[in-house]
Amino acid sequence: MNSNGVVYRCNKSCPIGKRCFILKTAVTLKEPITVWHKCVAKKEDIPVTIGGKPPP
Known part of the structure; x- marks a missing residue:
């Protein structure tokens, strides 16, 4: 796989404001x-x- 691709991150509400990989x-x-x-x-x-849909 090359550097292109789809990255999925956490879509939950985070108490410390992160969007984890x-x-x-x-x-x-x-x-x-x-x-x-x-x-x-x-x-x-x-x-x-x-x-199921584009990542947020």
């Missing part, structure tokens, strides 16, 4: 999927739904 793909995900992400602010795994 989740995943980079070569193409846009056509179907929404839920991934578990280690939240820096909450110090726990949170479910984040990505794909």
Whole structure:
């Protein structure tokens, strides 16, 4: 994969104002999927739904 691609970031409300990197793909995900992400602010795994639409 080259430097082009689709970057997905956390779309949850963040208490410290971050938009954490989740995943980079070569193409846009056509179907929404839920991934578990280690939240820096909450110090726990949170479910984040990505794909199905252009990333925020």
